[in-house]
Amino acid sequence: xxxxxxxxxxxxxxxxxxxxxxxxxxxxxxxxxxxxxxxxxxxxxxxxxxxxxxxxxxxxxxxxxxxxxxxxxxxxxxxxxxxxxxxxxxxxxxxxxxxxxxxxxxxxxxxxxxxxxxxxxxxxxxxxxxxxxxxxxxxxxxxxxxxxxxxxxxxxxxxxxxxxxxxxxxxxxxxxxxxxxxxxxxxxxxxxxxxxxxxxxxxxxxxxxxxxxxxxxxxxxxxxxxxxxxxxxxxxxxxxxxxxxxxxxxxxxxxxxxxxxxxxxxxxxxxxxxxxxxxxxxxxxxxxxxxxxxxxxxxxxxxxxxxxxxxxxxxxxxxxxxxxxxxxxxxxxxxxxxxxxxxxxxxxxxxxxxxxxxxxxxxxxxxxxxxxxxxxxxxxxxxxxxxxxxxxxxx
Amino acid sequence: xxxxxxxxxxxxxxxxxxxxxxxxxxxxxxxxxxxxxxxxxxxxxxxxxxxxxxxxxxxxxxxxxxxxxxxxxxxxxxxxxxxxxxxxxxxxxxxxxxxxxxx
Numbered sequence: 001x002x003x004x005x006x007x008x009x010x011x012x013x014x015x016x017x018x019x020x021x022x023x024x025x026x027x028x029x030x031x032x033x034x035x036x037x038x039x040x041x042x043x044x045x046x047x048x049x050x051x052x053x054x055x056x057x058x059x060x061x062x063x064x065x066x067x068x069x070x071x072x073x074x075x076x077x078x079x080x081x082x083x084x085x086x087x088x089x090x091x092x093x094x095x096x097x098x099x100x101x102x103x104x105x106x107x108x109x110x111x112x113x114x115x116x117x118x119x120x121x122x123x124x125x126x127x128x129x130x131x132x133x134x135x136x137x138x139x140x141x142x143x144x145x146x147x148x149x150x151x152x153x154x155x156x157x158x159x160x161x162x163x164x165x166x167x168x169x170x171x172x173x174x175x176x177x178x179x180x181x182x183x184x185x186x187x188x189x190x191x192x193x194x195x196x197x198x199x200x201x202x203x204x205x206x207x208x209x210x211x212x213x214x215x216x217x218x219x220x221x222x223x224x225x226x227x228x229x230x231x232x233x234x235x236x237x238x239x240x241x242x243x244x245x246x247x248x249x250x251x252x253x254x255x256x257x258x259x260x261x262x263x264x265x266x267x268x269x270x271x272x273x274x275x276x277x278x279x280x281x282x283x284x285x286x287x288x289x290x291x292x293x294x295x296x297x298x299x300x301x302x303x304x305x306x307x308x309x310x311x312x313x314x315x316x317x318x319x320x321x322x323x324x325x326x327x328x329x330x331x332x333x334x335x336x337x338x339x340x341x342x343x344x345x346x347x348x349x350x351x352x353x354x355x356x357x358x359x360x361x362x363x364x365x366x367x368x369x370x371x372x373x374x375x376x377x378x379x380x381x382x383x384x385x386x387x388x389x390x391x392x393x394x395x
Numbered sequence: 396x397x398x399x400x401x402x403x404x405x406x407x408x409x410x411x412x413x414x415x416x417x418x419x420x421x422x423x424x425x426x427x428x429x430x431x432x433x434x435x436x437x438x439x440x441x442x443x444x445x446x447x448x449x450x451x452x453x454x455x456x457x458x459x460x461x462x463x464x465x466x467x468x469x470x471x472x473x474x475x476x477x478x479x480x481x482x483x484x485x486x487x488x489x490x491x492x493x494x495x496x497x498x
Contacts, residue, residue, distance in 0.1 A: 004411075010486060011413025018481035026473070066451070074446045314445050324445050352473070355441045366438045369447040 027294025030348040047380035049363035078371040080127035085374035091157035095384035146192035149205030156211035203268035239304035256305030259326025260312040263333035296345030298326040331379035415483040422479040429472040437465035
């Protein structure tokens, strides 16, 4: 009996020692040089493989339908956002890899045309979650800034790569309509859902306006500055200093700062106010970003403003408080601000827990979905488009 | 009692709980089961982690069930198997050291 107890204790001690050796080393298996994920020039291997899978989806309608339907069962927005992120990624890819520009432009046009057709044919509710129909939009006629902003940015991104005359009036129409509503709104706040307004959508819409200015010689700088001044004053959480993610039309906060929103917001702000963008990124990194045993991840909420899990946060893994939504979007923030340490650690987590599946030069993450992978693709390619807008060149 | 061919191999013979052999057997069993669920394509269902259905034809419940099985075996394979193997090596080395020092 004594010998048996001694053996079991020795076994347990060996297991503890082994765990203490293995767990801190585990990340070495999954950590790769950040250049595998994103490079300053050209396309990284990760970007090429992710893009190959997405391009295939747009050449094989049956495959695309299956993927999109799987997402639409949970959230119709994901279908739309998957399109947006892919178009924005392809614009950056065309600037990084001019030899493949014709292929990328063809796919961008296909996505934009189909999205516009669906919006026209099915109405704006086709790409919104069902609760959009539950109440009336405060500002009439009803418009969703979520759709208008992202469509405008898709059109502008395509035209930044190469002019397409058919898209010029479509962009102008979309931007003018948004400007008109911004001017009509007492607080410069527009709805994405009935009396529900999102920081993400405002920043994307303003990016589209700025791009339109570069493309068409318009000037919306006064409106952009005015909106930024309002947002800094009214839409910032005083405790964390982070921008809140959703609010009503009179500026009353609905959700506080959220990881699933703020990382993209910091990226969007880079085009509008670089210093403010960096400040927001550093705050988000401090409040929401974490690295444990070499694995990077992000929380959905800062300690000062806890929230409840929802469709945007994704499931929250307890103990470490990891949010799938925030961690995925953190790639965009880390990539935008050249935070290589955080980016490499996030990529290690992705390879560890994202269940990558590679075949025929194509990559997808099984724990993700089309929109998640499109956002990752955007993180691997972003940069050239913003740089081109800032430089003020269109050719 | 006559033993089957596979039962004659040391790795398949009953081992004492938490002995080095027991740990290696458990590591081998987990690895084998993980290989099975991996080859069966259960990885495809892990999209449930972000709220996406693994398969429209199988539905939410079965997709989630297959995802949970895959994730459990994957984590066991990545976290537990190396720990079991390392612990077995540590035990073996410890026993050898103990035998040498007592002889």
